[in-house]
Amino acid sequence: MLLRTGQFTFPTPPEQLFGRQAPLVLEIGFGDGGFLLDLASRHPEWNVLGVEISPGSVRRARRRLRQAGLTNVRLYLGQARFLVRQVLPPRSLHSVYVNFPDPWPKERHRARRLLQTSFFALLSTRLEAQGTLRLTTDDAPYFAFALEAAQQTGLFRIEVTEPPPETLQTKYARKWQAQQKPIYHAVFHKAAEAPDPFLPTIERYDVMHHAVLEGVLPKLEHFEKLVHAFEGGHVIFLEAYRSLDGSGLLFLARIEEEDLVQEVLLEAAPREGRVLVRVLPFGLPLSTRGTREAVRYLSTWLEAQGMRLCEAFF
Ligand SMILES: C[S@@+](CC[C@H](N)C(=O)[O-])C[C@H]1O[C@@H](n2cnc3c(N)ncnc32)[C@H](O)[C@@H]1O
Incomplete structure (x- = not known):
């Protein structure tokens, strides 16, 4: 279930990671894995991939998913941008979920925000035609920032809707709802592709030096x-x-x-x-x-x- 960096080629055919061909759905920053578990059990016909940078969260989510006996989930401990840019082939993603991303509110940390113009441009090359990114967040400034970033690329049609019930069940969703915070949701539909194919830049050597x-x-x-x-x-x-x-x-x-x-x-x-x-x-x-x-x-x-x-x- 846990993918290791050493098993990747650049790019890696997803069927190699899952042992079968199926629509590929990615969750970025899966935290305790509750949403991934729900997604993978409701959609056995999907290959569900999760990426998370916190080792503790990966450990806990892995235990949870293993107990549920799911076979259509893979987890990767690392940076979302690395996975999307270097590992996933062009047009391989059916959809992407981002639930309650870290907002990085300080101006000097703006560059650390995931959903910025450069990421939307990259994503447009990795999503299949009509592929989507679904964002749920409690953070109004981040929400506005992401909408504007996607708009600026001209590559997405944006639909702002009520959050679907399943995204209101994550650990952070429950936390913010308990504090009566409003929750925002948008679906970014791929409408065009960036001219830059964002080819992988990491070179893999066959032997260790x-x-x-x-x-x-x-x-x-x-x-x-x-x-x-x-x-x-x-x-x-x-x-x-x-x-x-x-x-x-x-x-x-x-x-x-x-x-x-x-x-x-x-x-x-x-x-x-x-x-x-x-x-x-x-x-x-x-x-x-x-x-x-x-x-x-x-x-x-x-x-x-x-x-x-x-x-x-x-
Ligand atoms: C606020 S938590 C939300 C967790 C979960 N989605 C939820 O709704 O309960 C944000 C999560 O995103 C992870 N994260 C932040 N930046 C990331 C990145 N660049 N790549 C992968 N995971 C990331 C963090 O480690 C953290 O677990």
């Missing part, structure tokens, strides 16, 4: 966060640990590139008299420019600690 060094691994009495920026992204080495048997080092790194965020473990460990630096397969990471940069930067850092690079595969 690695390096071989000679010398003694540093003792690591203390470790300070390392940041490496590269074109289109950056790697942050957040923490370092000694492996349980004391012979190798492990590094927790956060890699951000083009809306894709991966937290990976890199290892520098003795192998046949030398030291192998590699990304561990834990969590099925995707081999990208970012993971390559992480291996390269870690190798350079180890060289600065007195080791010598013998073989570089990056």
